[in-house]
Amino acid sequence: MSGPVNLADVARRAGVSQATASRALSGHPHVAGTTRERVWEAARALEYVVSPDASGLARGTTGRIAVVVPHLARWWFGAALEGLSEVLREAGRDLLLYRLGDAVSRQAFFDELPTRRRADAVVLLGFGVDERERERLDRIGVGIVAAGTRVGSHPSVSIDEYAAGRQAMDHLVHLGHRRIGMIVAADPEVDLAQPAGRSSAYRAALADAGITPDPALTVTVSWSAEDGARAMGELLGSPDPPTAVYAHSDEIALGAVRTLRRSGLRVPEDVSVIGIDDHPLAATTDLSTVAQPVGEQGDLAGRMVLAGLAGEPVDPVITVPTRLVIRGSSGRPPAPRPANRRP
CATH class of the missing domain: 1.10.260.40 (lambda repressor-like DNA-binding domains)
Incomplete structure (x- = not known):
């Protein structure tokens, strides 16, 4: 046609x-x-594509902002959504929430996206998109903002994943650890553009310290405490277990701590553990971590959306800082056991 x-x-x-x-x-x-x-x-x-003139939804006049999330139950998304919704509420904007669900639901959502222009802008929370999905987003003709990740050339706010990983790893190396395990968090069903910064930070920190990486000390699991517990079991089963573990998230780190304690090992006297995020449970459980301001990312994403709708300049990329939080789960490695001597 x-x-x-x-x-x-x-x-x-x-x-x-x-x-x-x-x-x-x-x-x-x-x-x-x-x-x-x-x-x-x-x-x-x-x-x-719904015509703004035909539908009366001229850009900036619906009063609604669409927010797309892959999960609702996880802490990060709830905290980011809270910061975003507060900014939009104060500006008199309504929030339309879309949860992607599984891979089939995700495909259906992006297939129908050009016909769903019911909002003035779209905010993507904590997930990346592939080339096809990016093209569908561009077709709806409204502003796109990403929080917790980056999506093409659209404005975004996030942490520096590599810098956060280096803060965690440099802490363990500084304590004297040489056998450091890594539990990688992956969510392949919905996070198509899983950031690699946390893994590359692990490899770079080892290289800078002159430590040869051991593939047996890296385990990849889904993003949950239960999988973190299982991964820690795999690491303990290696011929030369780690004296410290760097987990991609606090949920995974807490699962690892559970396995260590159930195995009769002390944290951090026998094995140190550190995560990333500063989950609300991290302080309660005395977990060392790298804190990221999740609510602030949602807040900034909301302000970027409002600035764009008002025709004001918008920073293309905002990187919020992270900080190392040292608690009781990380310490110096245990003293090496003396070699057996013959009488």
């Missing part, structure tokens, strides 16, 4: 009037389910 697709094209393909097509796409309750689905199928097939 030549030329831009309009609502009449969608209505014609679906076999309904333009008024019915408009009501179906806007979620009007007085449209039969089968009719609504037929209109949506037509819109998806034609890659129809």
